[in-house]
Amino acid sequence: MSNYSLEINKLVKRFGKITALDGIDLTLGHGEVFGYIGPNGAGKTTTIRVLLGILQTTEGSARVFGMDAWKDAVEIHKRIAYVPGDVNLWPNLTGGEVIDLFVSLRGEIDRARRDRLIKMFDLDPTKKCRTYSKGNRQKVALVAAFASDAELFILDEPTSGLDPLMGQVFNECVLEQKNAGKGVFLSSHILSEVEQLCDKVGIIREGKLVDVGTLSELRHLTRIDMTIETQRQIEGLELLKGVHGIIDKQGSLSFQVDSGELAAVISYISKYGVKKIESMPPSLEELFMRHYS
Numbered sequence: 033m034s035n036y037s038l039e040i041n042k043l044v045k046r047f048g049k050i051t052a053l054d055g056i057d058l059t060l061g062h063g064e065v066f067g068y069i070g071p072n073g074a075g076k077t078t079t080i081r082v083l084l085g086i087l088q089t090t091e092g093s094a095r096v097f098g099m100d101a102w103k104d105a106v107e108i109h110k111r112i113a114y115v116p117g118d119v120n121l122w123p124n125l126t127g128g129e130v131i132d133l134f135v136s137l138r139g140e141i142d143r144a145r146r147d148r149l150i151k152m153f154d155l156d157p158t159k160k161c162r163t164y165s166k167g168n169r170q171k172v173a174l175v176a177a178f179a180s181d182a183e184l185f186i187l188d189e190p191t192s193g194l195d196p197l198m199g200q201v202f203n204e205c206v207l208e209q210k211n212a213g214k215g216v217f218l219s220s221h222i223l224s225e226v227e228q229l230c231d232k233v234g235i236i237r238e239g240k241l242v243d244v245g246t247l248s249e250l251r252h253l254t255r256i257d258m259t260i261e262t263q264r265q266i267e268g269l270e271l272l273k274g275v276h277g278i279i280d281k282q283g284s285l286s287f288q289v290d291s292g293e294l295a296a297v298i299s300y301i302s303k304y305g306v307k308k309i310e311s312m313p314p315s316l317e318e319l320f321m322r323h324y325s
Contacts, residue, residue, distance in 0.1 A: 034098030036061055037184045037215030038083060044091035045078055052078045054239040055092070060184075060232075063213040065206060067230030069220060075239040076219040080188050083217070084114060096184065110138070113182035117189030119169040121161035127172045128157030134176035146179045152201050166193035178205045184215045191222060203229055255288040257312040258297075263305030272297055284308070 036059045043056040053075050060066045070076055081087040082094045085105025094101040096108045121130050131150075135141045150157050153171040161169070170193050177185060185206075191199050199222070206216055206229050220226050226233060227247065234244040243250055255276065260266075261284045269285070270278055274293025279286045289297045298309075 034095070036095075037064070037097065038217065039095045039098075040079070040083075040092070041095075042092035043079070043082065043089055043094055045075075045082060045087060046090045052239050053082070056236075056239075056241050058234050058241060058244055060215045060217055062215055063210055064232065065210050065216040065218060065230045067218050067220060067226035067233040068236065069223065069226055069233065070236035071221075074236045076236060077188055078239075079236075080114075080186055080217075080219060083186060084112075085109070111182060112184045112186055113177035113180050114186045115170075115173045115177050115188065115190040117192040118166070119173040121164070121169055121172060123160065123162035125161055126158055127155060127161060127164065127168070130161060130172055131157065131176045131179065135179050138180050138182070142179065142181075146175070149175045149179050149205070152204075153198060167195065167198070170194055171198070174202060174205070178209065182214065184217070185209060186217045188219045189221060190218070191220070191225065199225065256291055256294060257286070258289055259284055259286045259308075259310045260301055260306060261285075261308040262301060263307060266301055266304045269301070272300060 038060045040056050040058050043053055044051065045053040056075075056079060058066070068076055068079065078087065082089055083096060083101050085101050085108065088102045096104075097111060099108055101108065121127075125133075128150075131146060132141060135146065153175055155168060155171045155175060159168075161172070164172070170190065174190060177187075191202050194202065203225065206218070209216055216229075218226065218230065230247075232244065232246055233250060234241050236242070259281075266285065269275055269287070272293070273296070274290035275297060276288045276290075277286075294311075301309075
């Protein structure tokens with residue numbers, strides 16, 4: 033058995049002269065949630081299609097449960113659940129019938145789990161799929177995925193069309209699967225969602241993985257926002273290594289400091305009699321914008 037739910041190694045995917053993916057390396061462990069973020073056209077969905085065995089790699093490898101994503105796609109699909117960002121359903125079936133169809137493909141249906149999820153997502157399973165809004169179609173797909181006994185969940189913008197309340201229900205379901213030792217590969221535009229859920233984050237830009245790691249590891253590479261009040265006016269702060277963007281706010285100073293210089297900066301300002309100090313690590317949005325600004 034592989035130590036990872038999925039492994040991507042030096043993955044390249046070309047469409048003619050266009051390189052959609054350029055040397056992607058990442059792993060997802062069991063019981064881990066990996067957030068895959070980037071704008072439209074960055075390569076997120078192409079990566080997922082490779083993992084699902086829909087596209088064959090040009091170079092490199094993609095393995096799921098230690099198996100080749102292209103050659104062993106049939107066996108892999110028996111153990112994964114996939115939710116796309118835009119769900120198409122059979123118009124003449126009810127939502128409940130679609131859920132039962134998908135879940136039954138993996139064996140016996142756990143009725144209690146199915147009914148609990150339908151209630152959590154506030155879904156009417158008796159309506160025909162043709163009457164559903166986009167949000168309700170997403171709910172059908174999510175209930176079908178989480179009601180199954182999958183070992184890996186591949187989710188491509190899965191909360192598209194859901195309101196914030198249902199987004200919170202989605203978060204609960206993801207954490208439930210994580211706690212059960214399942215892997216979750218989550219492609220998302222919603223940075224707050226990724227920040228709440230993910231153990232590791234990968235930022236993809238123009239087909240290249242430009243940053244990957246835990247949020248704390250990524251934050252280590254950037255600046256921390258600080259606001260301070262001191263008994264005496266600080267002199268020479270602008271000369272310290274790693275200090276940026278000082279703003280005087282009527283008795284308090286706000287600035288950014290490179291995380292590697294934080295200890296030295298705090299030591300320096302402590303000599304001026306600190307009355308108040310606030311520090312805030314960068315949000316995922318700030319980390320993201322660093323690569324796209």
